[in-house]
Amino acid sequence: MQHIDLDDLFAADAIRDPHTFFGRLRESDPVHWNARHQVWIVTRHADVISIVRDHDAFSSAVIRSDARPPYPPLDVTGLTLLDEVRCFRGAQLVEQDPPRHHAMRRLLHHYFTPPAIEALRPFVRAAVTELLDELGTGRPLDVMTALAAPLPVTVIAHLMGVPEAHRPQLREFADKLLHINRGEPDRFTPLVDGIRSILEYVAPLAESRLESPGQDFISVLTEGERTGVMSRYDVLVNCALLLFAGHETTMNLIGNGILALIRHPEEWEKLRANPEQMTRGATEECLRFDPPVKSTQRIAAADVTLGERTIRKGDRIRWIMTAANRDPSAFPEPDRFRIDRRPNPHVSFGGGIHFCLGAALARVEGQELFRALAERVSTIELETREPEYQPSIQFRSLRELRVTLQ
């Protein structure tokens, strides 16, 4: 048997097929100490659930608390930029523990509940219709640039109150910020360029909302500055976070979801037979089967036992949604893509206090897009022989997905 290095998280196999790569770990060593990167890799569904629901033991303040150097190693320039990256990431909502986390999330939370987001469905539906009308049928297109990016960018730009003309710029920032979870030693150079550019971009927007607040999330965040929950820097960082997290992940839901539907024609036919009814289940199964985010991090705040392992205070942990979502002890026939799977307790949005703020929004975007496709398109022909993915440890992002809609 070919030797496989299960500690090389950036190996071509791990990027191409994380299901098999992390599935091996789940079956052989579900709470695995990765000696190369000095990080615990957690792959079982039940263990992931314990981690995300125990914020006392598993802290989210990874960047500020981590005494170990970033993995994989950085080049010399990267090391000089480390403090700037720590400062940026350390101010993000996702890196906070209670009570600060609750104070920050409280500003935003009620805008993102399922009923609040439901009110946005007509806007999303209209945006989907407009996009698909423009695309037409019968000619090859790249799903990622023609559908997967424009829909969530349109929606988040609308919510943030960012002018329409600025949308292409948002993608440029995102392409640089995406380097945060890459493996190249020089990854911090484009990353810090992206951090500086996006902070510079949002600064005047925040300034104008402080003077005259509007009905948008930049205004909501600046309210946090007015009430003393956040500093100006925190406001800018979290505007950047919403702009970026608000579309990058949904982009992957759309790309990976369409690919799964193409590869399972019987499920695509099920969706086409009843788009209105089936689109919710289809969206959940797309989220489970090939999640937009493959993994995320915590750091142990105390010594804690997980499975048969003892994790020491200060140890960093990466938990793998991709593996947990295919755990046979949580999902019957986990490798089968079934849009009528129920229940579907996938962990693609995490869980616990940090449960994805934008989950309901991502769901509505997925549901509206998959439904409209099933109503308007009879077949989606795959024009990409072997799809390629960005070499990220965190995001499952197709580089491109060439198809023809018929």
Add this chain to the structure above:
Amino acid sequence: MSGEVPRRVGASVDHDVCVGHGGCRRVAPTAFRRTALGQSEFVEAHEEPDAGILEAAANCPVAAITVRVEESGAPRNQ
């Protein structure tokens, strides 16, 4: 305070849906408690005003809480 408020709403939490966000336990700490698996469950004998339970349900990030209105509308457990 809460003892004087008539309680007319009850609730249940769908454990196929609950993700253990715990917002309900912060909003209505006596009406919801943490299960061994880190999800929330409704406590029948609680001291929350109706408004707290309604707010907890409205703010659930996955809409896992179903609120029921007691038929009589009369105060309970007093």
